[in-house]
Amino acid sequence: MTAPFDVAPLLAPDTPAPAVKWNGFPKYNFIGGHIAAEQVPVDDLVAAATAVLKREGAMLAKYNHTGPLGYRPLREFLVGKLKSHADIDCTADEILITSGSTQGLSLVNSLLVGKGDTILVEQETYGSAISRLVKIGVNAIGIPLDDEGLRLDLLKQKLEELQQKGIKPKYIYTIPTIQNPTGAIMGEARRAALLKLAAEYGVMIFEDECYSDLIWTNKRPPSLYAMAKGEGVIFIGSFSKSLGPALRVGYIVAKWPVLSRLQALKQDAGTGAIEQMVLAEYCSKHFADHVVRSNKLLSSKMQVLREALAEQFGTAAEFGDPPGGIYLWIKLPENVDTMKLAQAALAAGVSINPGPEWSVNPVHSRNRLRLCFANPEPEAIKQGVAVLAEVCRREFGVPLRSANIDKL
């Protein structure tokens, strides 16, 4: 036998803890941004794959056969979609296809921030954006939110305070259209005021629109990128929430002086071509109709979750009725520690995002949690919420009494 090799003495500093072995998804899965199985248009994807591979499959022999920005027909589809949806005027050469919007986050961070830099984020925000910033050693300052998103009075105060200390934040990261996790949409007037403020202090805006296709009414204000004509704004989007997160395809929109630098940082020899080709072929025919259908399904699932929460938690759970998205942001009584709740719930087969994972203010988020409702079937949503309520009552004494539901 060969002796086991100990890698520990060779590790680079600050490597994360090893992964634990994966044991499958929990029975009631309310995390992870999965979408509904019915949202995946399987037959149309098969037709798209067949058409595009027959026509252009031989081009897989080359890296980036339509250039390093990504598959050109997909970028051309996006030009039209971004115009009609987000009011963005851009060319196909102002779009960089990325391997998921998570790669967009990494590239923008590589471009702008290093250890010790300061940035501003929404106090509650995308957990994976936070964890990336923590890993780099960035000082991410949270700005509290209201029903329209970022509170500009508090943002201005913080910008002023930082300026007086001689600190220039690199960017303001915002999800203004279906905020993650609150689901808020920032109105047009506040968007204009935000852009004015950012320009005044010379700070870039990093606008994340990963969820903006999922609006029940399909109505929304123009994107910050559109309103600023792209100056001082970097925009990212994704196909994960409309067509499937297992497709690792996202995009960055930026003016060329910024995009050319992001392209130089993208050292992965391209994003998967089959996925880009299938998406371009599919989306050019079906995307608009598909989104309308998906949103009907998602809005009905959201109501299932809201009703289940009301039934199981009664007044112990506070939550809104967001205009879109795949999650609810829920406030439980003050004594509930959702980090502990998450552990206990997982042991009972229910996964949740505890508030502190989705916030830079662990005190404010201590008794909050995020539940994603897109993937579980309606019956599983009801059962999962019942189990969660039972675990919560056992651990924290709330909700006070159990609803009258079928036990599993």
Next chain:
Amino acid sequence: MTAPFDVAPLLAPDTPAPAVKWNGFPKYNFIGGHIAAEQVPVDDLVAAATAVLKREGAMLAKYNHTGPLGYRPLREFLVGKLKSHADIDCTADEILITSGSTQGLSLVNSLLVGKGDTILVEQETYGSAISRLVKIGVNAIGIPLDDEGLRLDLLKQKLEELQQKGIKPKYIYTIPTIQNPTGAIMGEARRAALLKLAAEYGVMIFEDECYSDLIWTNKRPPSLYAMAKGEGVIFIGSFSKSLGPALRVGYIVAKWPVLSRLQALKQDAGTGAIEQMVLAEYCSKHFADHVVRSNKLLSSKMQVLREALAEQFGTAAEFGDPPGGIYLWIKLPENVDTMKLAQAALAAGVSINPGPEWSVNPVHSRNRLRLCFANPEPEAIKQGVAVLAEVCRREFGVPLRSANIDKL
């Protein structure tokens, strides 16, 4: 109009220069690791895509539906392929699917090296491996090669010298099976001696097998990973050279104490699922036969390039007859500076890899170059080499006289 925003004052330190706009491929493209269009099995890929998407397409609604190591049927295919091809005994849980083997390079570097660390590489090696190490600030020391790859006498000498200085190199990066760029295959005895040496000095081996499917005889020694039973070795491979580089699918094989740490570093929310699913479906039926067919094509193209070089450069170009791969490593007369030649050739429509981009010893590689022959048609290989010879003669006076060929 909105005023242009100047991003320069906000950039992180050491960001690379902006990309220049892409203007299409050069007419005679001898770089980039593209493969032959005929190598892409279009009809079989269409059939595979149809079958797997119909059966499992709805699973695209979940991230990593068979776990964070990647699509399980693809890992299971690899278990069999690695056993029969490279003599590796491993389980599907010792394989991490990556977004191209380039992601493998990045992950291994993240795991093991930081700025100022020392590693050992083959003096001539994969250009993108070198550029990544330069970017991190790693001290990559080159070990000269012979017809079998790494010269172990010089490796031992260097290991000894470093030990005396108190420097422990983190890993030895080697491409022992169809070395890039020389095409050499390291024999089994030397492999055993290399492993012994690495163990003696406590250095890991990082074995890159991206080209090992492309061996004309399909015969090869066991991989270093196999011989070491995985202890102290990290192995990476790719589908880029057998099925298409635009498919961004590679893999890492390592024992769990190492692989679990690499998985923790892979923060991209998974590698594209459609590509993994199509590959698994295709490869389980066709991979072995496909490789045999591809190699016939590639070996004939290599002879076209060798003959064209002999015709156009005569004795001015020295090169071998490698047992596989998609490139030739060529030595020109001492006075030729291939960095300058590459620029002049590109202006004439011919792209080449100048030696210094594929070597950590710019003196030794100054008059060398790499030509990839897989993508251009045989006629384009002949014409491109003729143009290259003409440019070389104009710039450096060699080859002395022009061959009697049709001018373009």
